[in-house]
Amino acid sequence: MEVEGSTKIPAVSELVSKAKAAFVDKFGCEPQCAAYGPGRVNLIGEHTDYNEGFVFPMALPQVTVVVGKKSEGNVCRVLTLAESVDEPKYVEFPVPSAETPLKPGSPKWANYVKGVVANYIGSVVPFDAVVVSSVPLGGGVSSSASLEVATYTFLDVLTNGGADVSKKDKALACQKAEHEYAGMPCGIMDQFISVMGQEGHALLIDCRSMEGKLVPMNDPNVVVLVTNSNVKHELTGSEYPTRKKQCEVAAKVMGKKSLREASMKDLEEFKEKLDDVMYRRARHVIGEIIRTEEAAKCLEQGDYTRFGKLMVESHNALRDDYEVSCPELDELVVAAMEAEGVFGSRMTGGGFGGCTVTLLKKEAVEKAIQHIQKRYSQTATFYVCPPAAGAAPLSLS
Numbered sequence: 001m002e003v004e005g006s007t008k009i010p011a012v013s014e015l016v017s018k019a020k021a022a023f024v025d026k027f028g029c030e031p032q033c034a035a036y037g038p039g040r041v042n043l044i045g046e047h048t049d050y051n052e053g054f055v056f057p058m059a060l061p062q063v064t065v066v067v068g069k070k071s072e073g074n075v076c077r078v079l080t081l082a083e084s085v086d087e088p089k090y091v092e093f094p095v096p097s098a099e100t101p102l103k104p105g106s107p108k109w110a111n112y113v114k115g116v117v118a119n120y121i122g123s124v125v126p127f128d129a130v131v132v133s134s135v136p137l138g139g140g141v142s143s144s145a146s147l148e149v150a151t152y153t154f155l156d157v158l159t160n161g162g163a164d165v166s167k168k169d170k171a172l173a174c175q176k177a178e179h180e181y182a183g184m185p186c187g188i189m190d191q192f193i194s195v196m197g198q199e200g201h202a203l204l205i206d207c208r209s210m211e212g213k214l215v216p217m218n219d220p221n222v223v224v225l226v227t228n229s230n231v232k233h234e235l236t237g238s239e240y241p242t243r244k245k246q247c248e249v250a251a252k253v254m255g256k257k258s259l260r261e262a263s264m265k266d267l268e269e270f271k272e273k274l275d276d277v278m279y280r281r282a283r284h285v286i287g288e289i290i291r292t293e294e295a296a297k298c299l300e301q302g303d304y305t306r307f308g309k310l311m312v313e314s315h316n317a318l319r320d321d322y323e324v325s326c327p328e329l330d331e332l333v334v335a336a337m338e339a340e341g342v343f344g345s346r347m348t349g350g351g352f353g354g355c356t357v358t359l360l361k362k363e364a365v366e367k368a369i370q371h372i373q374k375r376y377s378q379t380a381t382f383y384v385c386p387p388a389a390g391a392a393p394l395s396l397s
């Protein structure tokens with residue numbers, strides 16, 4: 001869909017051509033196989049996955065592509081063309097073994113690849129590969145999960161394996177890669193949706209049972225607008241584990257395994273035993289889990305007005321109780337809510353910068369973009385994003 005003011009999302013085939021040309025240039029031969037993993041936007045259900053709650057993301061048409069070939073010897077060689085990643089953009093590392101275990105290090109981008117290689121369920125063979133991506137980096141739309149999942153799917157194709165490994169186990173292996181190699185104690189949402197997304201659907205994920213329910217999202221009159229604030233406050237890294245810990249402590253104080261088990265009534269009952277910060281963190285999570293389940297029902301019923309209200313409630317709780325928003329994201333949400341035809345808007349992802357997600361009438365999108373940009377103090381980037389498919393192998397012909 002071409003929309004004035006929005007950035008065109010490159011087709012996957014374009015990324016493959018780019019990666020193929022770079023592969024020939026770097027390694028002097030044609031790649032044999034390719035795979036991709038999408039980024040994601042979370043419609044609602046923020047900071048609930050590591051509390052065993054509900055999340056409601058959809059896969060994005062922006063993807064990471066890996067193309068490559070088995071190689072001789074014992075070394076994996078990877079070149080990335082992804083923009084704004086740390087240098088160097090080319091790395092070599094051994095196929096992991098007892099004698100040569102992999103370790104995270106620098107450059108940081110390669111840790112996601114190495115982490116997946118180390119956690120791959122099956123035996124890894126040496127390979128040469130090129131990575132390209134259209135997922136905005138540091139935008140809170142899971143560029144890292146898309147790289148992990150693309151790498152995992154690429155290894156499946158490369159080794160003709162993976163057939164006996166469930167999608168859930170693949171997502172869990174990629175999550176482990178992120179924990180161990182990027183030091184980010186993330187929940188399961190990003191890897192899960194990157195593996196399991198389906199075109200024209202959002203996915204309600206129950207992070208306790210690990211079950212997903214696909215909800216159709218294919219009303220031709222309604223669109224999802226992802227707005228990149230183009231700011232990233234370097235707080236996510238340190239603040240994320242702090243939030244996770246606060247939630248665990250709050251659950252413990254209430255005698256619960258996780259905040260999923262706690263109700264608003266429990267929270268009020270234990271108010272005196274929780275300090276103000278912990279109380280507010282738990283209030284966001286408990287409220288957000290309720291909002292997310294309701295939002296999925298609203299989408300099924302086509303009740304976009306209520307869905308939009310829940311999005312705004314979610315944003316406000318993330319801003320005031322969970323304290324993971326920032327002035328730029330707040331500005332974008334206020335501006336979006338002033339525009340005509342907008343049902344709802346909120347920050348999406350970990351927070352402290354990155355993107356907002358807005359649900360609005362298709363006929364209103366161009367004017368909404370103009371309005372948001374006019375009111376935003378910086379330069380935003382806009383993407384109109386139809387719900388896309390999860391990771392898959394790609395043809396090279």
Ligand code: GAF
Nearest residue numbers: 046047186187188189349350
């Ligand atoms: C990051 C994490 F990786 C996810 O697991 C999730 O917790 C999200 O922040 C917040 O909802 O993307």
